Amino acid sequence: MLRETIRLALSAIFRNTMRSFLTVLGIVIGVAAVIAMVTVGQGSQQQVTKDIEKLGTNTLMVMPGQGGMRSGGFTSDRAFTRRDAEAIESELSSVRIAAPYSTSMITAIYGSENHLTGLAGADTSLLDAMDWPVRLGRRFTGAEERAGRAVCLIGETVRGKLFGNVDPLGHSIRLKALSCEVIGVLDAKGVSSFGEDQDDLVLLPLRSYQRRIAGNDEVALIYVSVREGVSTDRAAREIQALMRERRRISLGEEDDFSVMDMKQIASILSGITAVLTGLLSSVAAVSLVVGGIGIMNIMLVSVTERTREIGIRLAVGAQAGQVLMQFLVEAIVLSLMGGALGIALGLGLAALAARLLSIPFTPDPLVVLLAVGFSGGVGVIFGYFPARRAARMDPIQALRHE
Amino acid sequence: MSDGAPQIQLRGICRYYGAGETEVRALDDVDLTIRSGEFVAIMGPSGSGKSTAMNVIGCLDTPTAGSYHFEGVEVGDLDQDQRALLRRHYLGFVFQGYNLLARSTALENVELPLIYKGMARDERIARAREALSRVGLADRWHHDPSELSGGQQQRVAIARALAGRPDVLLADEPTGNLDSAKSREIMELLSDLNRQDGLTIVMVTHEEDMAAYAGRLVTFLDGRIASDAPTRRAGG
Ligand SMILES: Nc1ncnc2c1ncn2[C@@H]1O[C@H](COP(=O)(O)OP(=O)(O)OP(=O)(O)O)[C@@H](O)[C@H]1O
Ligand SMILES: [Mg+2]
Numbered sequence: 001m002l003r004e005t006i007r008l009a010l011s012a013i014f015r016n017t018m019r020s021f022l023t024v025l026g027i028v029i030g031v032a033a034v035i036a037m038v039t040v041g042q043g044s045q046q047q048v049t050k051d052i053e054k055l056g057t058n059t060l061m062v063m064p065g066q067g068g069m070r071s072g073g074f075t076s077d078r079a080f081t082r083r084d085a086e087a088i089e090s091e092l093s094s095v096r097i098a099a100p101y102s103t104s105m106i107t108a109i110y111g112s113e114n115h116l117t118g119l120a121g122a123d124t125s126l127l128d129a130m131d132w133p134v135r136l137g138r139r140f141t142g143a144e145e146r147a148g149r150a151v152c153l154i155g156e157t158v159r160g161k162l163f164g165n166v167d168p169l170g171h172s173i174r175l176k177a178l179s180c181e182v183i184g185v186l187d188a189k190g191v192s193s194f195g196e197d198q199d200d201l202v203l204l205p206l207r208s209y210q211r212r213i214a215g216n217d218e219v220a221l222i223y224v225s226v227r228e229g230v231s232t233d234r235a236a237r238e239i240q241a242l243m244r245e246r247r248r249i250s251l252g253e254e255d256d257f258s259v260m261d262m263k264q265i266a267s268i269l270s271g272i273t274a275v276l277t278g279l280l281s282s283v284a285a286v287s288l289v290v291g292g293i294g295i296m297n298i299m300l301v302s303v304t305e306r307t308r309e310i311g312i313r314l315a316v317g318a319q320a321g322q323v324l325m326q327f328l329v330e331a332i333v334l335s336l337m338g339g340a341l342g343i344a345l346g347l348g349l350a351a352l353a354a355r356l357l358s359i360p361f362t363p364d365p366l367v368v369l370l371a372v373g374f375s376g377g378v379g380v381i382f383g384y385f386p387a388r389r390a391a392r393m394d395p396i397q398a399l400r401h402e
Numbered sequence: 403m404s405d406g407a408p409q410i411q412l413r414g415i416c417r418y419y420g421a422g423e424t425e426v427r428a429l430d431d432v433d434l435t436i437r438s439g440e441f442v443a444i445m446g447p448s449g450s451g452k453s454t455a456m457n458v459i460g461c462l463d464t465p466t467a468g469s470y471h472f473e474g475v476e477v478g479d480l481d482q483d484q485r486a487l488l489r490r491h492y493l494g495f496v497f498q499g500y501n502l503l504a505r506s507t508a509l510e511n512v513e514l515p516l517i518y519k520g521m522a523r524d525e526r527i528a529r530a531r532e533a534l535s536r537v538g539l540a541d542r543w544h545h546d547p548s549e550l551s552g553g554q555q556q557r558v559a560i561a562r563a564l565a566g567r568p569d570v571l572l573a574d575e576p577t578g579n580l581d582s583a584k585s586r587e588i589m590e591l592l593s594d595l596n597r598q599d600g601l602t603i604v605m606v607t608h609e610e611d612m613a614a615y616a617g618r619l620v621t622f623l624d625g626r627i628a629s630d631a632p633t634r635r636a637g638g
Contacts, residue, residue: 004517008517011510015505015506016505305504308501309503311501312501312502312503312514313514313518314486314489315460315462315489315495315497315501316489316490316495316514316515316518316562316566317486317487317489317490317491317493317515317518317519317566318486318490318518319482319483319486319487319518320482320483320486321483322518392482394462394463394464395462395463395489396457396462396463397463399462399497399501
């Protein structure tokens with residue numbers, strides 16, 4: 001009998017193609033939206049958390065201007081020089097390394113390949129401060145740094161784009177008019193919480209950068225690694241005092257530079273992501289409700305037709321329980337079909353978004369279950385209860401239903 | 403023809419709609435006994451309570467008062483599911499307005515009562531097609547009601563009522579939408595079933611010609627039975 005009931009339900013579903021389609025659509029949209037949004041939200045939050053953990057060591061960023069990250073490196077405020085970094089490192093015991101560096105965008109060319117990438121002028125001190133090993137080849141020597149030689153280290157992305165399967169060591173790439181020899185490849189770092197590919201860069205000794213690319217002796221940023229056991233707050237305060245002194249800022253005046261705690265930035269970012277995830281989830285919840293209302297509407301609109309159908313079935317000898325079982329199975333089959341489609345679509349969208357945003361793809365079975373349960377529940381409730389009312393009537397009453 | 407046991411027994415059946423000022427007495431103290439194997443025609447003006455009486459006899463409606471015995475069982479004592487079983491196994495009903503399932507083929511409509519009889523699919527389809535061919539619709543089984551004429555829909559409704567091989571056929575104006583040739587064919591079919599299989603038939607009609615096929619004519623007026631007598635056929 002159950003097989004017969006399922007067969008009946010299926011034939012009823014395909015008999016009312018439009019109604020079934022609209023019902024399923026509501027479920028599909030609701031489920032897909034929730035799964036996609038929540039999965040993306042959770043993925044980006046996980047990414048940020050991972051990034052914060054990766055930052056690990058206590059690092060500070062000193063940059064000109066008060067704008068913080070916004071104007072970092074591109075400000076009209078007085079730039080730093082190499083000597084500022086040297087002073088921070090040598091005069092402050094709280095500082096382990098202060099690495100000066102400047103960045104810009106540049107097209108790197110090798111043979112017929114070219115690739116727009118980030119160019120950083122920095123010495124090996126930056127690699128030390130960031131704990132960033134060289135995977136292949138070697139780092140700059142002190143002599144190369146002092147002389148401003150045309151040698152460079154490249155990130156994994158740049159290596160892949162320009163060299164493919166070719167061993168890059170010993171070959172020269174062209175940066176504007178400068179031809180420089182690749183002496184090493186940096187370890188792959190992946191994508192940062194800011195969404196940038198950290199391996200998409202070319203590293204030139206700071207002096208080479210200043211002389212041959214920038215044409216001045218400015219330093220855009222100073223990356224500071226704080227000594228173990230020292231609080232970043234204390235280091236930041238000391239750097240602030242030192243820089244005020246070096247830049248001769250008098251007592252009442254504002255700083256014309258800022259000292260940022262990387263961890264602070266990351267946690268602000270993580271907070272933003274959490275808010276965004278919440279926002280996404282509420283949008284998802286709304287679409288679930290909208291989907292639910294859609295399902296409800298279809299079911300309620302078809303109540304008259306369904307009630308008449310129930311009347312006919314009762315009149316030819318169906319018992320209320322049989323009719324209800326049929327309607328229940330019909331609603332469940334519809335929900336399952338819609339749920340499956342919704343899950344497929346939602347996970348597909350989430351996977352796509354995860355790839356585009358370079359965040360982990362972490363579907364949450366609980367959310368999937370919740371979404372399907374809700375939509376299915378709405379379908380079952382609004383399909384079942386009007387049916388139950390109709391099935392309890394005298395057949396003639398159900399047949400006359402307006 | 404009418405010497406079987408009392409099969410349908412209405413005693414003081416009333417069916418009122420509404421209450422107070424607007425109360426309508428669709429059936430008002432109706433007594434009616436129909437024996438197994440009878441062919442009864444019901445006539446009467448529009449609104450005289452014919453359909454209401456059929457619905458009560460068909461266990462589709464609950465009377466306001468009175469008692470209804472079917473095969474000696476008091477229907478009023480049965481619960482909803484038991485009445486469903488009664489409809490399923492003993493009764494075939496042709497509605498005045500057909501009441502076919504929309505978006506289902508003629509065949510599926512005729513199959514419907516057989517599904518609830520628990521009949522296997524192959525047998526069901528064979529039976530349904532046989533019933534359809536008996537009413538002259540063998541070639542129309544795959545059409546939806548919306549693709550059939552009024553007369554064809556009516557014949558599908560008749561086929562549905564007959565497919566389950568009921569003991570009692572209750573037909574509310576079964577030829578109302580048929581031309582006289584088709585009407586006669588249907589009436590011949592019903593007469594055959596009545597004579598050969600002993601099918602009890604209660605039929606509402608507006609046409610004297612159709613009533614003449616029956617052995618007994620009951621006339622309704624204002625919710626009451628105005629006359630009840632054998633027809634000329636029975637007499638002659
Ligand atoms: N659901 C209802 N609510 C209120 N009054 C009703 C209802 N059904 C029937 N009636 C009334 O009961 C009376 C009998 O109706 P019924 O349908 O039995 O008439 P009928 O003899 O079958 O008429 P017709 O020949 O037109 O089919 C009518 O006055 C009708 O208006
Ligand atoms: Mg009527």
